[in-house]
Amino acid sequence: MKTTLLKDLKALLLPIIVYCVFLAISFERFSNLNGIYTIFLQSIIPTMTAYAVAFGYMCGIFDFTIGSRIIISGLIGGIMSSWFGLPGLIIGCLVASLVLSAVTGILNWVCRIPSLILTMALTMIYEIVGKNIAGKFSFISIDYQHAVLGASPYIVYVLIFATIIFYFLFSFTKFSYHMRAVGSDEAVAKNTGIKTQFVKFMSFVIGGIFIAIAAILTISQSGSMGAQTGLGSATLIFKPLMGIMIAIVLQPLCNITFGILISQLTLNTIFIGLIAAGLPDTFQNISLGFFLLVVMIISNNVGGSKNLLTKLHAPFVTRAETAAAGSQTKGE
Amino acid sequence: MKKVLSMILALTLTVSMFAGCSSNTGTSSGASSAPGTASSGQAPKEFKIGFPWATSSTDPTFVSIVTNVKAAVESAGGELVLVESDLTADSLVNNVSDLISRGVNGIIFMPASDSMLPTVDRMCSDAGVYYSTMFRTISDSTIRDQIYSSKYFAGGCNEDDEECAYNITKTLASQGVKNLCVINIAKGDTSSDLRDSGVAKGIKETGIKLLNTTYGITVQTDMTKTIESYIAAYPEMDGILIAGTYCPAALPTIEKALSDHKLAGKIKVGRIDFDFTMGQYFADKSFNVAYGGQQQIDPLLSTVILVNSVIGTPIVKDKPFNLVTNYLELTSKSEADDFLTYFLGDTPVYTSDEIKKSLIKFYDPSISEDTFKKTVDSFTVADVAARHKDLVKK
Numbered sequence: 001m002k003t004t005l006l007k008d009l010k011a012l013l014l015p016i017i018v019y020c021v022f023l024a025i026s027f028e029r030f031s032n033l034n035g036i037y038t039i040f041l042q043s044i045i046p047t048m049t050a051y052a053v054a055f056g057y058m059c060g061i062f063d064f065t066i067g068s069r070i071i072i073s074g075l076i077g078g079i080m081s082s083w084f085g086l087p088g089l090i091i092g093c094l095v096a097s098l099v100l101s102a103v104t105g106i107l108n109w110v111c112r113i114p115s116l117i118l119t120m121a122l123t124m125i126y127e128i129v130g131k132n133i134a135g136k137f138s139f140i141s142i143d144y145q146h147a148v149l150g151a152s153p154y155i156v157y158v159l160i161f162a163t164i165i166f167y168f169l170f171s172f173t174k175f176s177y178h179m180r181a182v183g184s185d186e187a188v189a190k191n192t193g194i195k196t197q198f199v200k201f202m203s204f205v206i207g208g209i210f211i212a213i214a215a216i217l218t219i220s221q222s223g224s225m226g227a228q229t230g231l232g233s234a235t236l237i238f239k240p241l242m243g244i245m246i247a248i249v250l251q252p253l254c255n256i257t258f259g260i261l262i263s264q265l266t267l268n269t270i271f272i273g274l275i276a277a278g279l280p281d282t283f284q285n286i287s288l289g290f291f292l293l294v295v296m297i298i299s300n301n302v303g304g305s306k307n308l309l310t311k312l313h314a315p316f317v318t319r320a321e322t323a324a325a326g327s328q329t330k331g332e
Numbered sequence: 333m334k335k336v337l338s339m340i341l342a343l344t345l346t347v348s349m350f351a352g353c354s355s356n357t358g359t360s361s362g363a364s365s366a367p368g369t370a371s372s373g374q375a376p377k378e379f380k381i382g383f384p385w386a387t388s389s390t391d392p393t394f395v396s397i398v399t400n401v402k403a404a405v406e407s408a409g410g411e412l413v414l415v416e417s418d419l420t421a422d423s424l425v426n427n428v429s430d431l432i433s434r435g436v437n438g439i440i441f442m443p444a445s446d447s448m449l450p451t452v453d454r455m456c457s458d459a460g461v462y463y464s465t466m467f468r469t470i471s472d473s474t475i476r477d478q479i480y481s482s483k484y485f486a487g488g489c490n491e492d493d494e495e496c497a498y499n500i501t502k503t504l505a506s507q508g509v510k511n512l513c514v515i516n517i518a519k520g521d522t523s524s525d526l527r528d529s530g531v532a533k534g535i536k537e538t539g540i541k542l543l544n545t546t547y548g549i550t551v552q553t554d555m556t557k558t559i560e561s562y563i564a565a566y567p568e569m570d571g572i573l574i575a576g577t578y579c580p581a582a583l584p585t586i587e588k589a590l591s592d593h594k595l596a597g598k599i600k601v602g603r604i605d606f607d608f609t610m611g612q613y614f615a616d617k618s619f620n621v622a623y624g625g626q627q628q629i630d631p632l633l634s635t636v637i638l639v640n641s642v643i644g645t646p647i648v649k650d651k652p653f654n655l656v657t658n659y660l661e662l663t664s665k666s667e668a669d670d671f672l673t674y675f676l677g678d679t680p681v682y683t684s685d686e687i688k689k690s691l692i693k694f695y696d697p698s699i700s701e702d703t704f705k706k707t708v709d710s711f712t713v714a715d716v717a718a719r720h721k722d723l724v725k726k
Contacts, residue, residue: 138392
């Protein structure tokens with residue numbers, strides 16, 4: 001328990017180090033508590049989206065439809081909220097998301113074509129569906145009184161609730177181990193008796209729960225949900241995907257559930273840090289890309305890095321040892 | 333004798349035949365000196381105009397652009413050929429090729445960059461198809477010279493984006509803004525760059541402090557994130573200028589973020605390009621100024637310029653006709669409501685009949701550059717509302 005806690009704290013050092021870097025660059029703008037709280041709140045929706053992406057990602061599916069499914073769920077939830085208030089929003093988002101996830105999962109099962117191609121085509125279809133649902137003005141607004149879940153403190157409660165569910169589903173279920181087996185090597189998993197297509201289908205459906213949560217929070221936070229066309233909805237999954245990649249790197253230190261949250265905290269710290277430092281948007285993209293590259297390069301070359309460090313360290317150690325041996329000889 | 337007579341007869345017939353040809357040629361050249369003018373209730377020959385556009389978009393502004401282009405084409409009896417486009421340079425070049433193969437006589441489009449224009453010009457010149465541009469000017473002088481010397485470039489409209497951004501920055505300053513954050517379209521876009529330089533000019537003149545500019549926001553979550561980051565990092569921020577964005581529901585998203593932080597109404601918000609939700613926020617006094625209205629008149633007049641060239645009555649002979657349309661300023665709910673009713677409905681800002689009477693040279697040879705300039709100068713929300721009050725159902 002103590003070791004796990006210590007490892008989690010080590011992982012938490014990543015956003016803290018990034019925060020300290022920006023604190024040094026722009027102390028005046030970055031030192032207020034409001035800034036830290038904003039970073040935390042802004043990390044919640046991408047974390048929910050990343051949880052949804054993680055299920056597919058773990059069993060080897062690259063799912064482009066997640067953004068469009070968030071949009072359709074949010075639009076239907078928004079319409080339902082005008083009739084049934086907050087319960088309508090929650091039920092509308094959940095039902096729409098689960099139906100769409102099941103449809104996507106079934107098509108993936110039946111069509112047997114690479115998920116990248118299937119989900120890209122489905123994204124285009126879902127975007128048109130979303131556009132038609134959004135109507136003439138291309139977006140649906142909700143009454144601010146039904147948008148409480150997007151604001152503090154409720155959004156934090158949703159995060160805690162969703163994190164517990166994800167942690168349980170991802171760490172303690174038979175399904176999660178089957179999912180990892182399918183993602184690792186589908187042929188081997190099939191030979192061991194795992195129903196690989198069913199596992200993939202379930203990964204879509206269970207991911208759909210988190211898509212619904214992300215949709216509820218997105219429409220609640222923005223007060224509206226707009227339709228996207230021309231694969232614009234795919235933009236919603238890129239930063240969560242970056243978060244998953246960093247979380248996988250952090251896996252030796254902490255569970256992926258917390259790894260995703262920590263990585264989103266880190267990415268948002270960079271985002272707000274660069275804005276506070278007054279740097280232009282183009283620089284923000286460069287920094288985020290550079291940060292991801294650094295993390296991935298380090299993680300993929302851990303062995304090499306250790307050897308390099310040892311080699312660099314070795315001459316100093318040898319000299320120190322020689323000096324120590326020399327002084328010992330003189331003493332004798 | 334018979335031979336001589338027959339030769340004289342043959343010669344006479346031959347001469348009379350050439351004389352007939354000569355007479356016809358004269359008539360023809362006479363007609364080409366004023367091609368296509370309707371001397372006795374004639375109509376121009378049939379023609380097709382191609383328009384690559386985001387036709388799948390239901391955004392009312394995008395839909396209204398199609399409505400206005402269609403009115404301009406139909407004013408002279410033409411047919412509009414729409415093709416779906418994502419409006420990127422590559423996609424537009426493919427769209428132009430597609431439209432040429434479908435036999436259009438003219439193409440109207442919004443260039444995504446200067447660099448795509450020489451390719452389009454080459455394709456259109458080879459096919460003998462006129463083309464016209466809307467919303468954009470050509471910044472690169474080499475490309476501009478090349479395009480302006482093209483026989484098939486009819487011209488088009490653009491706005492003075494720099495002047496507009498300069499004016500709105502000054503208006504925000506006059507409303508008390510001292511620390512401004514800006515949101516703009518992705519860098520590299522001609523309008524984005526010009527608006528940036530207009531904001532810079534306004535800031536220099538008014539002494540406002542520009543805290544930060546964020547570019548290329550396309551989704552609401554990023555818009556919320558940006559506004560909340562501004563609030564967290566710049567507590568002194570008292571103004572937000574949306575110099576341009578393709579994010580859906582941008583204004584409601586910004587207003588919600590400000591409202592969540594109890595800053596709606598305290599931070600002045602301005603935007604370039606009208607938004608159909610702005611009336612509500614004008615009423616709440618949480619939105620303060622908008623510049624726009626060009627999104628309907630610009631494509632309409634650009635298409636009218638093209639149509640005039642296609643039917644053989646160009647507004648300006650032997651060179652393209654470029655027109656700068658004005659941005660309109662809105663600061664009240666009633667103006668915003670009129671904009672919503674008269675600009676974003678099913679009726680174009682000038683109907684086909686109005687265009688036919690006052691902007692098609694085929695029907696009225698006295699139409700000139702000045703006619704267009706006067707049209708632009710008199711174009712306001714109130715003008716459209718007055719002309720169309722019986723046409724549009726409120």
